[in-house]
Amino acid sequence: MLESLAKRLGLRTNPTIFFVSAGLMILFLLLLLAFPAQIGTVFGTGREWIVTNLGWFFIVGVTAWLLFLAYVALSRYGHLRLGADDSRPEYSNLSWFAMLFAGGIGTILMFWGVAEPISHFSNPPFAGVDPHSAQAAQDAMSISLYHLSLHTWAIFTLPGLAFGYFVYRFKLPLRVSSVFYPFLKERIHGPIGKAIDVFAVIGTLFGLAVSLGLGTSQVGAGLHALVPAIPNGTGTRLAVITVLTAVAVASIVAGLDKGVKRLSNINILMAVGLMLFVLFSGETVFLLRQIIESAGQYAQDLPRLAFWNDAMAQFTKEGGWGWSGDWTVFYWAWTVTWAPFMGVFLARISRGRTIRQFVLGVLVAPSVFTLVWFAIFGWSAMELDGIGSDGGPISAAVDESVPLAMFEFFSNFPAATLIQGIAVVVVALFFATSSDSASLVVDMLCVGTTDAGPTRQRVFWGVSEGFLAASLIWLGGDEGLAALQQVITVIGLPIFILVFLMVFALIKGLGQERKKALALKFEGVDLGRRTDSGPPPTREPAARREE
Template structure:
């Protein structure tokens, strides 16, 4: 493998690169040749995981969030992700902008209208009538539960682990480096490389699912605008075109141009949000912004611990609703964990653990709150709160990707706004693919610097090929197949991320004697600094003692991202303090 890598002009770890590439290509061939068998296998695998391990996914993410809060508030919060003298490379504003660009653009565009409307029209809780005010409040709380603090805990934990072990222990930028406390130098051997290969495969397939969702939404938008058929082959054509565009940007070196496009894209998305705010019931939305925050705060603990344990005693039993929503979300999101972990670590060097956790958890979560309130509540109001539903819920029932475009039918300049939305989704697709290629290449090489163009181009084409294959595999079922694949692929990644907690705890314990506990007065002063805009990498950041690089570790050398209706119908009991749900088919994302 070393000889082949040299002949091909690669700068990577040959074993990790060739095993990851070989297995990915092999899986693609198997998927295409044995479509029926593969579809059945993933369907069976998803059903088993959801039924027997759904509780593990739901409890796990809540545990990760609690652990992160504890670390931030503990004495370890003073430690820097880097050497003692390192300072943040980016201002607070730039850092927050990159957090948005890295993880939530495509997701918010896809689910901003679709998820609240789905829960609004098909409430998961007993005795809650569809389209009622109570259903609307529940829909907003569930949407925020799925896409705010818990989702960002999935990104924050690996990001913190990467930043800590890579920058303080001077280890390669690979997933296996996080497990140094368990494996020591064996992270460079077969066990470590196996971890890296599994993480890369999960990342590629997770990104492919996101690209598939984005492609479905672009197809829906073009169908509305120019009458493009909403079909499998239209989606393949779209994903092929955008993949070639993203790969071309890698080859010709348009990094600055892509960065500029990304910034423009973010501003355009924010512009769409402001447009909706202005041309909707503005006062109602501003009132809901405050009220929804309070409702989410009161519901988050019951929702985070809700496992639908009584579902097995209902008519059909099973994990219908949560299997199609919460478990799918966590399994899908965790496949982005290595990608987002590396991204967050790279842009956060020099920040303290406390600054990192507070910033990464809260800033995107607050933006998500604003986005969902403006798009979600506007959509539910248009559809008729207290009525019998309207065109938006009908569109979601027909095809989830249509939701955003049907929503814009209720605003002025409809065609223009729908066209802008298509462009925004397409640009998010291209820039995400470009960035993902860079990160996957880093996970192979262990080097924080970009590898040769040919390596990144290979991964860009591979991600597009996997996404196209999954679309073909899913056929008319579309998102159903994507959900089945990602639930199965997400399980091993979920286990790896869970094991990062003890690894990180052991690593932090090595520095216990170097960190003095923070007094109450110090905490109050630092919190005051953060409120004034100085606490996250600013001039007012804490200057207390930080740990030095662990003496026991020597610098390491390297060699070189419509969920289906389930068959089960469940009667769902709402978490403590809430209502519960009659027997009905589970809602379909």
């Protein structure tokens, strides 16, 4: 029945995954609109239980992923390509970096670049640290980098590596279920595999809705700062999300190469220009010194932060789960809902790269950019707010409304109105690139290949994402987003477990490749010759493989 319906609608997709995902999304949205308070209570209780009892699991889990990825990249498997041994990357390094960054956390860096360092600067999480002190500033920078550099990109890199490895070397469908082929074998095509894929689609849609809501609130705040006559309310946000969804849909129709690639390149250039303006218009020498010092401070603090889960909170703070539950656990639960989207997207644009190139590129390049971004924006904001003082206007803006922080910050620079306008455009473009990238990936998850589905199919997901975020804004603005944040933490747990299982799938898959190479070598078979099944043998000399 579903297949005949898909044919009548002119769709080219897996009918079960497409219609079940769409139906569950619509059903959940209707329930959220009809019973926001009740759903908020249920998921609020679920979130409290998760962060109190399993917060440590999120924190140690992401750290374990980061260590595993470093091991794989530097191991004997690092030379294997995501694809045939003779395949080469489709995109230049610059375009590749721009797409993975803009499709990843560009919106979040714009949103938190000033707000997060100022938040920890004003309210230090560690006992004995005075607000607005030099120590509070150093801790704030290390914490911000911990949340949005290596650990965040480890959450994206692990599924990206798993997808690229199993899809391209085992020639499996481009779906989350394919990663579990070592365990499920042909059952990835059955009910279990389809259930995994449906859940991945739902998690991606709702995870993206949180980010789009944050981006829209910041664009609305920026427009209000530029033109006070424009109210910073629900109507403005709905208008913003309507316009930007239309831009995203236009990019979706254009496709990955013409749409997403072009928007990503424009976006990253504008963001870099904005960052350089702050660097050279502010305390340039101070900021250059802080880039270097912040890197060392982050490296020094990382071992402590990577395992710190605020275990003493129950004795010293109110709320049960403490600071790490409100910040780190929520970050990881939220970010992991993006893991299927970013994993498939990274695999799609990284075919032909070696495992070593992929892991080091995806982990290191965006993390270095994040370090420079936070050092420039964060330290500029804390310096303007007054290190050693009782706080300033930027802290007050964060307390009033987080989306206002960036625009209060820019009011201290020359040509403030122009720069605030550029910032609005950058946030808007990040919004559009995240939306169109996610729409294309959700469509790929349903189709099962890297080939784009029919235009109407891709547009459906783009419009659905915009409508989902718009409905939450219409429902109650910040209250609607707060309710979704509760949902995201709960949805994040099973997705987190799925991603954790990808570690073991990769271990088994790479082990099979090693055994195959050794067997071929023992039998005297030409290791450069492709085989009909399983991962292709490597063309590397035997001596190289044994290193």
